[in-house]
Amino acid sequence: MNQETEASLQSSKIIEEIYPLFKKFGDLLRERGYNSASSGNISTKRGSKMYITRRGSMKGALELSDIIETSLDNVDTGIVLASTETYIHRNILLQTPALATMHCHPPNTVALSMYYTEVLCQDNIIPIDVEGHYILKNIPIITLEKPTGSKEMEEKIPEALKNYNIMILRGHGVFARGTNLEEAYNWITVCEEAAIIIFKCLQLGMDIKSLQGQYSRW
Amino acid sequence: MMDSMNGWHGQLYRVDLSGHSFKREDIPHYVLERYLGGRGLGAKYLKDEVHPSTDPFDKGNKIIYATGPITGTSIPTSGRFSVTSKSPLTGTIFDCNAGGTFGPALKSCGIDAVILEGKAPEPLFLKITPDAVEFHDAVDAWGKTIPGTTRYLKEHHGKKVKVSCIGPAGENRVMFANIMNDYHHALGRGGLGAIMGSKQLKAIMVDAGERDQRKQAGVADPDMLKVVIKEINKRINASPVTGKGMRLFGTAQLVNLINSMGLFPIRNFQSATDPRADNLSGETIREEIMVSKTACYACSIACGRMTRTSTGREGKGPEYESDWALGADCGIFDLEAVTEANYDCNEMGLDTISCGATIACAMELNQDGRLPDEWSEIRFGNANALQEAIHKIVSKTGIGADLAMGSRRLASKFGAPGVAMQVKGLEIPAYDPRGAFGMALAYATSNRGACHLRAYTVGAELLGLPKMFNRFSFSDKPDLVVTLQNMNAFFDSLVACKFTGMGVPDDYYARALSAVLGSEVSVTDAEIIGERVYNLERHYNAMIGFTREDDTLPPRFSEPLVEGPSAGKIPPLALMLDMYYGIRNWDVHGIPTTEKLKELGISAGEI
Known part of the structure; x- marks a missing residue:
């Protein structure tokens, strides 16, 4: 068997292992209403390759051909088909301990990111519920001039994830990293639930700043 | 990244066993920044000072005791220290770490490490204090057991001394003799006790003096450290593994679980x-x-x-x-x-x-x-x-x-x-690699031979920590193993117990270290420190002559088990190994490339 055939077989075997996971978490993101038809993206690292959802693919109805293989450290034509946010994912996978990343638009979190930065003048959300405190403690929000498909995103988002498992891009969505997709997905769900609790407490007229505890320096 | 000496004393004792002399020596700040302590510091000094061709029992081999920047603080499980040398069992660089109370006592002497050189002409005890290293005749104690030696030293030097010693197995240079401290804690693997025996060093005791005489390294941000410690303890208590299973059943909590899973x-x-x-x-x-x-x-x-x-x-x-x-x-x-x-x-x-x-x-x-x-x-x-x-x-x-x-x-x-059942001469521990493909790769690529603690994929593959991985999948294991090997090298350099990893996320210890040092060490920085340690060890092994041929498993694991939940499975080691080397940026022989060493700031030796 020549090297090319061997590499292609290896890729097929890897995609065979990955596809059920991408499908599962794509479906879950859809069920929770964290994405529109084709927003968001999912990626994972396997050796020197990255596997990422195809640009424009429907995350809630992923097919095998929606998984694109592209190199982590070289330019290849996989990039043409891959998500528009491929370079962000690539940098997260290269610059942090992440082995998997996920991006989506959980609505309560996105809305709160604007409220916190503009009304509370705070560039982080500190959950006030017990699980949010326990698991996330402090979620950084970054505000960018061009919050879609920009070079700035490729630099700032991985930087924010060097010491946090999840971050919020103001008015856009979240990026989470994990040792696998399940872990990244978990951070997203905890974050969105924490956002929902904050909303409800705001509706009740509570002073959420007083409930933030000691995690501002976390 | 780090600009203070909080966390360290910045000094070591260099002890010449042949000539019964010692000197206090500065540890360069950049070495502490890059290698932290414990395993990292040991690897750095061994690589710089012990020629790769040195026979482990030759007087040119050295034994390096080292604590870390969190040793002696109140950070959970921070009481550990490590010992590094060149192993007689494997011929590789080899480190072990142990708990108990010896490590904090050693650090309270105002030093971060002790380098033992040469070979004593007669059996010897060392006594380490904040002011000096004393040399005591051990002829009468030669032949004593671990508890016998420990009691003997406490009787003669006071109950407060902390003892790290060898037993008769180390004296007789049994290839897998260990070093024990505080009666029951083992620097277990690789025959480090035999090296101590070859140097005729029966024991090291530490007398850090009364409480007010003990020397503590600084903590830059005690308020933040309190917050982190509280959160670490919360996690330890909440985890079913560390908060319940370990406390109720000890580490043997795994026997029925691992048996039921067929490995x-x-x-x-x-x-x-x-x-x-x-x-x-x-x-x-x-x-x-x-x-x-x-x-x-x-x-x-x-x-x-x-x-x-x-x-x-x-x-x-x-x-x-x-x-x-x-x-x-x-x-x-x-x-x-x-x-x-x-x-x-x-x-x-x-x-x-x-x-x-x-x-x-x-x-x-x-x-x-x-x-x-x-x-x-x-x-x-x-x-x-x-x-x-x-x-x-x-x-x-x-x-x-x-x-x-x-x-x-x-x-x-x-x-x-x-x-x-060994890899590089070290006997394989209690997980059949056919039941957890990550362990197959972890055993094969471990720098000290078959070891479960270099990359404990059992956590991810069997216990769902932090989340469950399919134990029979192959494509996700090379990345998992690399990450765990790097993070564990960081933990071994802190020096903290890896059991905390069964309850506490890695970033908590990076935050604890940040509070101690007073400058941010992100979890990403922590992984890079671990990666540097791992590559340095690998580079040293390559200088000795270790290659891909040594990153292997016994032939038994190329045949499937015939019964039980792991029956019919064979880990695809060659495939995983290729991916693993690619991630590491090592060449096809499993040797770190010049670019990788340069990137990590490791000076290359001759291979």
């Missing part, structure tokens, strides 16, 4: 599950022999078990690995016999894993008719033979002389090298 090695890995395993389980230990729990310095997990057998003998353990090696691996499911054998190993200063696994190897050689008559008692399931074999190993008499070499040399001598 609990039985009779030298000939099968991987047995209904009698429960006889050795944490539950049975708790019901039948446990006297009390015990914990290391600053640890709330308290995984240690003090036990007593029906003969009235008391001691610590058995731990999961010892329980398995001296028990199931030898086909023995008699808890009392295993416990007594475990006591013997601890008292004589033997690594329980290599000891049990080497005996199991001999049992299979005997089963296959490869051994002469004098080995007739070394049969699977023969609990009566266990203690006698251990005593012969310690004294290297009769069959003990062959057993004392370890399984690789033993099996080769009798013409069946494949019967030795």
Whole structure:
């Protein structure tokens, strides 16, 4: 068997292992209403390759051909088909301990990111519920001039994830990293639930700043 | 990244055993920044000072005791220290770390490390204090057991001294002799005790003086450290593994779990599950022999078990690995016999894993008719033979002389090298790699030979920590193994206990270190520190001559198990290895490239 055939077989075997996971978490993101038809993206690292959802693919109805293989450290034509946010994912996978990343638009979190930065003048959300405190403690929000498909995103988002498992891009969505997709997905769900609790407490007229505890320096 | 000396003293003692002299020496700040302490610091000094061709028993080999930047703080499990040398069992660079109270005492002497050089002309004790290193005659104590030596030193030098010593096994240079401290804590693997024996160094005791005389390294941000410690303890308490299982059943909580999943090695890995395993389980230990729990310095997990057998003998353990090696691996499911054998190993200063696994190897050689008559008692399931074999190993008499070499040399001598369940000469611990593909790669690529602690994928593959991985998938394991190897090298350099990883996310310890040092060390920085340590060790091994051929598994694991939940599975090692080298940026021979070494700031030696 020549090297090319061997590499292609290896890729097929890897995609065979990955596809059920991408499908599962794509479906879950859809069920929770964290994405529109084709927003968001999912990626994972396997050796020197990255596997990422195809640009424009429907995350809630992923097919095998929606998984694109592209190199982590070289330019290849996989990039043409891959998500528009491929370079962000690539940098997260290269610059942090992440082995998997996920991006989506959980609505309560996105809305709160604007409220916190503009009304509370705070560039982080500190959950006030017990699980949010326990698991996330402090979620950084970054505000960018061009919050879609920009070079700035490729630099700032991985930087924010060097010491946090999840971050919020103001008015856009979240990026989470994990040792696998399940872990990244978990951070997203905890974050969105924490956002929902904050909303409800705001509706009740509570002073959420007083409930933030000691995690501002976390 | 770091710009203060909080966390460290910045000094070490360099001790010349041949000439009975010592000097206090500065440790360059950049070395501490890059390698932290413990395993990292040990690897750095060993690589710089011990030529790769040095015979482990030559006086040119060195032993490096090192603490880390969190040692002696109140950070949970921060009471550990490590020892690094070149192993006689594997021929590789080798480090071990241990808990107890010795590590914090050593650091309270105002030093971060001790480098032991040369070879004492007569048996010797060292006494380390904040002001000096004293040399004491150990002729009268030569031959004493671990508890005997410890008691002797406490009687002669005061109850407060902390003792790290070897037993008769180390004196006799058994290839898997260990170093023990605080009576019960082991620097278990790789034969470090034999190196100490070769240097005629019986023990190191530490007397840090009265409380007000002890020297503490600074903590830059005590308020933040309190917050992090509180969160670490919350996690330890909330995790079912660290907060419940470990406390109730000790490390042997794993026996029934691993057995039920079909990767609990039985009779030298000939099968991987047995209904009698429960006889050795944490539950049975708790019901039948446990006297009390015990914990290391600053640890709330308290995984240690003090036990007593029906003969009235008391001691610590058995731990999961010892329980398995001296028990199931030898086909023995008699808890009392295993416990007594475990006591013997601890008292004589033997690594329980290599000891049990080497005996199991001999049992299979005997089963296959490869051994002469004098080995007739070394049969699977023969609990009566266990203690006698251990005593012969310690004294290297009769069959003990062959057993004392370890399984690789033993099996080769009798013409069946494949019967030795080892990698790079180190005996494989208690997880059959056919039941967890990540462990297959972790064993094969470990820098110190088959070790479960370099990358404990069992957490991810079997316990769902932090989240469950499919244990029979291959494509996700190379990345997982690399990440775990790097993070564990960071933990070993702090020095913290890896059991915390079963409850506490990695970034908590990076935050704790940040609070101690007063400058941010992100979890990403932590992984890079670990990666640097891992590559330095690998580079040193490459200078010795280790290559891809050594990153392998015994041929047994190319055949599937025939029964149990792991039946029919074979880890695709070659495939995973190619991916692993690619991630590491090592060449096809498994050697770190010049670019990788440069990127990590490692000066390249000659290969």
